[in-house]
Amino acid sequence: MSGEGHDDALLDAIAKWLARDVKPKVMKYEHDDIYPAEMVEQMKELGLFGATISEEYGGLGLRATTYVKIVQTISETWMALSGIFNSHLMMATIVQKFGTPAQKQYYLPKFATGEWRGGLGLTEPDAGTDLQGIRTQAIWDGAHYVINGRKTWISNGKYGTHVALLVKTNPQADPPRAGMSIFIVEKPGVAGVEKNGFEVGQKFDKLGYRGIDSMELIFDDYKAPKSQLVGEDSGEGQGFYMAVGGLELGRINIAARSCGIAKAALDESVRYAQERKTFGKPIYQHQAIQLKLGEMATRYEAARLLTRSAAEAYDRGDRCDMEAGMAKYFASEAGVENSMDAMRIFGGYSYSKEYRVEQLFRDAPLMCIGEGTNEMQRMIIAKQLVERNKI
Numbered sequence: 388m389s390g391e392g393h394d395d396a397l398l399d400a401i402a403k404w405l406a407r408d409v410k411p412k413v414m415k416y417e418h419d420d421i422y423p424a425e426m427v428e429q430m431k432e433l434g435l436f437g438a439t440i441s442e443e444y445g446g447l448g449l450r451a452t453t454y455v456k457i458v459q460t461i462s463e464t465w466m467a468l469s470g471i472f473n474s475h476l477m478m479a480t481i482v483q484k485f486g487t488p489a490q491k492q493y494y495l496p497k498f499a500t501g502e503w504r505g506g507l508g509l510t511e512p513d514a515g516t517d518l519q520g521i522r523t524q525a526i527w528d529g530a531h532y533v534i535n536g537r538k539t540w541i542s543n544g545k546y547g548t549h550v551a552l553l554v555k556t557n558p559q560a561d562p563p564r565a566g567m568s569i570f571i572v573e574k575p576g577v578a579g580v581e582k583n584g585f586e587v588g589q590k591f592d593k594l595g596y597r598g599i600d601s602m603e604l605i606f607d608d609y610k611a612p613k614s615q616l617v618g619e620d621s622g623e624g625q626g627f628y629m630a631v632g633g634l635e636l637g638r639i640n641i642a643a644r645s646c647g648i649a650k651a652a653l654d655e656s657v658r659y660a661q662e663r664k665t666f667g668k669p670i671y672q673h674q675a676i677q678l679k680l681g682e683m684a685t686r687y688e689a690a691r692l693l694t695r696s697a698a699e700a701y702d703r704g705d706r707c708d709m710e711a712g713m714a715k716y717f718a719s720e721a722g723v724e725n726s727m728d729a730m731r732i733f734g735g736y737s738y739s740k741e742y743r744v745e746q747l748f749r750d751a752p753l754m755c756i757g758e759g760t761n762e763m764q765r766m767i768i769a770k771q772l773v774e775r776n777k778i
């Protein structure tokens with residue numbers, strides 16, 4: 388079944404799952420940094436690991452407009468949970484857009500079921516925003532590409548099976564982006580080999596975004612056959628563009644996660660402002676609190692509409708780096724501001740781990756950093772503005 392009826396049924400099933408199986412556990416898992424293994428199994432059953440993978444390969448083939456509703460709904464309950472399938476879908480999107488027919492047949496059906504899962508390996512200790520500065524290399528030895536280097540902060544790095552890895556296949560290329568490629572590398576054990584030069588390093592202990600594994604990955608003479616190079620011969624030198632192309636959907640997804648945080652902060656505040664009394668009346672009757680609630684609701688609604696508009700542009704197949712950048716920038720700032728306003732509305736109780744707002748406050752800032760920092764988003768928006776309005 389496909390179409391709007393199917394999308395509504397899926398959203399309904401996700402809402403029920405969140406209420407039944409996720410909400411009661413979030414606080415404990417988040418504070419104790421517990422990987423939600425059983426929720427991952429439930430996400431597989433819901434088809435979330437194949438949400439944007441084409442039906443031809445066993446995915447749900449959802450439009451971006453439906454995908455953002457799902458991501459927002461899940462993030463209203465627990466943003467980190469959406470990271471487990473969102474990073475995975477970024478890897479899948481790269482294979483779906485740029486892989487050879489054989490690579491699509493090989494990877495996508497198992498990515499869609501979640502049997503094989505993973506994420507995106509771009510960042511290195513010395514290169515995050517400046518991706519052209521990465522040092523990981525894949526050098527052809529006549530039979531294989533031999534990969535050496537180190538990645539950092541990689542989501543799903545511990546519990547995933549595969550990573551879409553950005554490397555330099557020609558470290559001398561000028562500009563450097565012309566010598567970059569993406570490989571789908573796999574953990575030892577996936578193909579029955581016990582040691583293959585791919586090691587998982589330290590796990591990061593984080594301020595927020597807890598529960599999901601953020602890892603260091605180490606490559607020491609990992610031998611990749613040409614079949615692991617995305618696009619094979621025509622993919623060499625295209626990795627930078629593939630990574631940046633995948634980020635459009637990634638940015639829309641960060642915007643949707645941010646809407647989830649902004650909405651959760653608003654909902655918590657609207658409820659608390661009616662419960663908490665000072666000077667003989669509920670605090671929502673004080674004008675200072677009303678001003679905050681009014682701003683929070685407006686910010687959330689503006690963020691939601693920008694996110695929907697970017698998703699619609701993506702679904703139409705339009706170039707949408709400016710729209711995705713605007714949505715990501717505005718929604719993530721809205722998430723931070725709404726979580727901060729919620730902290731103020733909750734007063735001293737906001738500092739207690741018994742209330743959800745302290746978690747929202749810790750999760751929100753990541754949205755300003757991931758998939759291109761908000762500094763970069765504004766620069767992308769400005770460049771596109773000039774590009775589209777040349778005199």
Ligand SMILES: Cc1cc2nc3c(=O)[nH]c(=O)nc-3n(C[C@H](O)[C@H](O)[C@H](O)COP(=O)(O)OP(=O)(O)OC[C@H]3O[C@@H](n4cnc5c(N)ncnc54)[C@H](O)[C@@H]3O)c2cc1C
Pocket residue numbers: 474506507508509510513514515516517539540541542543593596601753756757758759760761762763
């Ligand atoms: C919890 C978490 C999960 C992550 N998951 C992943 C993942 O799964 N895969 C992955 O590859 N990466 C991941 N990352 C890394 C993330 O994408 C990077 O942190 C991000 O791209 C920023 O890079 P950086 O930290 O190296 O900052 P830097 O690039 O060092 O930037 C530092 C500051 O300088 C600013 N800046 C840099 N260059 C410019 C410029 N030209 N003009 C103006 N300002 C500039 C930045 O905006 C920022 O404010 C994750 C990070 C975190 C914290």
